[in-house]
Amino acid sequence: MAQYLVLIYGDEKALQEGGQGVWDETMKGHNDFGAKHATEIAGGNALQGADTATSIRPDAAGGFTVTDGPFLETKETLGGYYLVEAIDLDAAIAIAKDIPAPAGGLEVRPVMVFD
Amino acid sequence: MRVTRDLDLAEECVQDAFAKALTTWASDGIPSNPGAWLTTVARNRALDLVRREATLRTKLPLLVEDDAEPREPDTFPDDRLRLVFTCCHPALSIEAQVALTLRLLCGLSTAEVARAFLVSEPTMAARITRAKKKIAAARIPYRVPDPEDLPARVDAVLAVLHLLFTTGHTAPAGEALVRHDLVRRSLALTRMLRSLLPGAEVDGLLALILLTDARRATRVDDDGRLLLLEQQDRSRWDREAIDEGLDLTRHALQQGSPGRYALQAALAAVHAEAVTWEQTDWREIVALYGLLARRWPTPVVALNRAVAIGMADGPQAGLDALAPLGDEPTLAGYPYLAASRADFLRRLGRAEEARTAYQEALLLTTNTVERDFLAARLAGLG
Numbered sequence: 001m002a003q004y005l006v007l008i009y010g011d012e013k014a015l016q017e018g019g020q021g022v023w024d025e026t027m028k029g030h031n032d033f034g035a036k037h038a039t040e041i042a043g044g045n046a047l048q049g050a051d052t053a054t055s056i057r058p059d060a061a062g063g064f065t066v067t068d069g070p071f072l073e074t075k076e077t078l079g080g081y082y083l084v085e086a087i088d089l090d091a092a093i094a095i096a097k098d099i100p101a102p103a104g105g106l107e108v109r110p111v112m113v114f115d
Numbered sequence: 116m117r118v119t120r121d122l123d124l125a126e127e128c129v130q131d132a133f134a135k136a137l138t139t140w141a142s143d144g145i146p147s148n149p150g151a152w153l154t155t156v157a158r159n160r161a162l163d164l165v166r167r168e169a170t171l172r173t174k175l176p177l178l179v180e181d182d183a184e185p186r187e188p189d190t191f192p193d194d195r196l197r198l199v200f201t202c203c204h205p206a207l208s209i210e211a212q213v214a215l216t217l218r219l220l221c222g223l224s225t226a227e228v229a230r231a232f233l234v235s236e237p238t239m240a241a242r243i244t245r246a247k248k249k250i251a252a253a254r255i256p257y258r259v260p261d262p263e264d265l266p267a268r269v270d271a272v273l274a275v276l277h278l279l280f281t282t283g284h285t286a287p288a289g290e291a292l293v294r295h296d297l298v299r300r301s302l303a304l305t306r307m308l309r310s311l312l313p314g315a316e317v318d319g320l321l322a323l324i325l326l327t328d329a330r331r332a333t334r335v336d337d338d339g340r341l342l343l344l345e346q347q348d349r350s351r352w353d354r355e356a357i358d359e360g361l362d363l364t365r366h367a368l369q370q371g372s373p374g375r376y377a378l379q380a381a382l383a384a385v386h387a388e389a390v391t392w393e394q395t396d397w398r399e400i401v402a403l404y405g406l407l408a409r410r411w412p413t414p415v416v417a418l419n420r421a422v423a424i425g426m427a428d429g430p431q432a433g434l435d436a437l438a439p440l441g442d443e444p445t446l447a448g449y450p451y452l453a454a455s456r457a458d459f460l461r462r463l464g465r466a467e468e469a470r471t472a473y474q475e476a477l478l479l480t481t482n483t484v485e486r487d488f489l490a491a492r493l494a495g496l497g
Contacts, residue, residue: 088256094261094264110254112252
């Protein structure tokens with residue numbers, strides 16, 4: 001078994017403008033996903049909006065620069081993630097396809113294993 | 116190399132070892148010394164094979180075709196098929212898929228793969244290494260996909276084989292129009308895939324390759340200049356390839372709801388069946404492009420359909436059909452759009468506009484043979 005982090009990206013603005021209907025549908029999608037893949041999900045969370053993000057970068061003087069906003073400015077932002085267990089990439093992709101990703105998509109990343 | 120007598124056999128063993136690595140490493144993790152692991156496995160495999168040399172010669176050829184020789188039950192075709200799906204996994208870039216296919220399924224050296232795609236050997240080596248690293252790190256599986264994923268994954272394999280063929284059929288750059296080595300590889304691989312996993316679209320792709328490549332001897336003249344379909348000596352087309360291609364096309368179309376390769380094969384078949392250029396059934400071609408556009412709606416298909424309309428209904432109709440494609444961003448750098456417009460304008464006697472269009476096509480064309488053709492047409496305008 002291997003672990004994969006599935007990152008959920010989406011256009012927050014489109015989601016907010018979608019209203020209660022889109023919200024309810026998305027929540028139902030996550031509940032269904034959780035029920036279907038209970039044994040394969042090793043963790044996961046939804047994140048607060050990108051406007052609540054704070055970025056920290058080491059500066060040349062040995063200190064840190066702390067700024068408002070996400071690390072990368074993109075239209076589609078990271079909205080949540082799942083950590084899933086799967087035998088191989090095909091299995092991980094099959095699991096990920098059940099995750100709701102309105103107005104965006106998913107990125108599957110294998111978790112590095114240190115011996 | 117020390118235990119096997121010829122390089123081809125050694126190459127096969129190394130590939131077998133790599134294939135085995137994909138399975139073993141995925142379940143047990145990557146060994147601390149992968150190189151030694153591979154060498155050991157390859158060496159064991161070689162010894163094993165040399166002992167059974169009599170039967171191995173029937174097992175190892177690239178083309179796993181039906182033969183009359185009795186064979187013991189073996190898993191070799193399954194191994195090949197697994198490797199096909201690993202090499203052509205959509206999680207790899209298309210360039211990496213093609214490179215891995217040539218390297219691992221055809222046994223080309225990294226230098227040969229690099230030459231095939233006109234990149235330097237270090238560039239190709241890096242591309243292959245990166246792909247192998249992703250296969251290991253992300254655990255791209257070495258197995259035949261589940262039935263529900265199979266159609267999409269077979270499409271991905273066919274796309275790689277088709278790309279290999281088109282790259283060979285009209286080399287994107289360089290002196291020669293055709294890269295026969297790549298065409299031959301694509302043909303052999305498609306035959307192999309068909310023997311392992313029959314289906315209408317594999318039939319269609321094999322038919323398309325055969326029917327298109329059947330014109331090989333007539334595509335350039337004795338001086339290497341491009342000859343259009345219109346100018347080709349049809350008596351020199353490869354009848355054997357055409358007959359096989361036509362059979363396969365019929366077979367593909369009979370299996371219901373034809374896919375893109377079956378339809379493209381049907382288009383090639385219309386040309387193959389026309390005894391002369393004048394007898395080409397352009398209405399049939401327009402109709403087939405209509406079906407293809409529904410099945411596979413790309414701007415290039417729309418362009419080809421517009422050209423066929425011009426052939427069926429005259430250059431003005433063709434020019435009208437091309438007009439809406441001028442705004443298509445994906446065709447902005449596509450030389451055949453300008454070349455087609457130039458041809459219709461030339462036939463309408465609008466020499467000045469034709470000149471501009473030929474010049475535009477020349478700016479976008481990198482193949483020497485095609486450039487010479489366009490330059491000759493431009494000069495012919497006077």
